[in-house]
Amino acid sequence: DQQVKQNSPSLSVQEGRISILNCDYTNSMFDYFLWYKKYPAEGPTFLISISSIKDKNEDGRFTVFLNKSAKHLSLHIVPSQPGDSAVYFCAASSQGGSEKLVFGKGTKLTVNP
Amino acid sequence: DSGVTQTPKHLITATGQRVTLRCSPRSGDLSVYWYQQSLDQGLQFLIQYYNGEERAKGNILERFSAQQFPDLHSELNLSSLELGDSALYFCASSVGTGHNYEQYFGPGTRLTVT
Numbered sequence: 001d002q003q004v005k006q007n008s009p010s011l012s013v014q015e016g017r018i019s020i021l022n023c024d025y026t027n028s029m030f031d032y033f034l035w036y037k038k039y040p041a042e043g044p045t046f047l048i049s050i051s052s053i054k055d056k057n058e059d060g061r062f063t064v065f066l067n068k069s070a071k072h073l074s075l076h077i078v079p080s081q082p083g084d085s086a087v088y089f090c091a092a093s094s095q096g097g098s099e100k101l102v103f104g105k106g107t108k109l110t111v112n113p
Numbered sequence: 114d115s116g117v118t119q120t121p122k123h124l125i126t127a128t129g130q131r132v133t134l135r136c137s138p139r140s141g142d143l144s145v146y147w148y149q150q151s152l153d154q155g156l157q158f159l160i161q162y163y164n165g166e167e168r169a170k171g172n173i174l175e176r177f178s179a180q181q182f183p184d185l186h187s188e189l190n191l192s193s194l195e196l197g198d199s200a201l202y203f204c205a206s207s208v209g210t211g212h213n214y215e216q217y218f219g220p221g222t223r224l225t226v227t
Contacts, residue, residue: 004155036218043115043203043218044156089155100146100158100169101216 003027004092006104014112019077021107023090026071030092034101035064035075038087047088048075080111116140117219119204125225131192134222138185138206144168145187146216147179150201162187163210194226 005024013019021035031052036044050057050064050073057064063076077084087108091101116139126132138145147159158171162181173179176194181187191198201223205216 006155041220043117043205043220045115045218046215049215091156095211100161100171101148101156102158103148103155105153105155 001026002104003030004090004102004104006088006090006107008107009105010108010110012110012112013080015082016079019075019080019084019109019111021075021077021088021090021109023073023075023104024071025073025092027092027094027102028071029094030102031095032093033064033066033073034091034093035062036089036091036103037084038089038106044089077109080109082111082113085109085111115217115219117204117206117217119202119219119222121222122220123223123225125227126194127227128194128196130194130226131190132194132224134189134191134202134204134224136187136189136204136206136219138187138204139217142206142208142217143185144207144210144214145181145185146205146207147173147187147189148203148205148218150203150221151197152200156203159189161210168210191224196226199224199226 034049035047038044087106090104118137143164148156159173161169179189201221205218207214
């Protein structure tokens, strides 16, 4: 039973355009959501997070949107750069339980020059 | 460089064998997490230790065990290895325990069971 789903295994965009990565979750107990970026041969790196009390969080070129009613979050990257090419993982956790992160399977983003 | 180190980087072993993966957390981090990434799966949480004590358990098989030592480094022991245990094993660390503490990941250990 996959509680965090990233339905697009891959996404290709042109440099300078917007990249939108999507994530759906099923567990209504999740109240904290994160995006990690992973380059080959490296571990995941934290990118941005959002608490369930917010619907948007912005950090430079990266914005995460949360739609609790739809159990959906998205990561927007504007403008996209070739260095953003990586695998992006969506993750979620719930307070009151453990601090374990539940990850999606990832979306491979390719930004073409 | 996240500051989390994992050894070895690669490990090739045979079915039925036992291996130990090692993780050194970032300086000052008390919490250590272990994750498994198989070919067709996302990262799966295995277990968490905080300041030497087991804090949370995920989908960890009984053949697997872990511990965190007084110097805060951690080891993940995998025994009676099966082909399906071939995966990337990541260690992560964080300052505290709490779901809004950022977890810093090491580069992983790639285990191949033949």
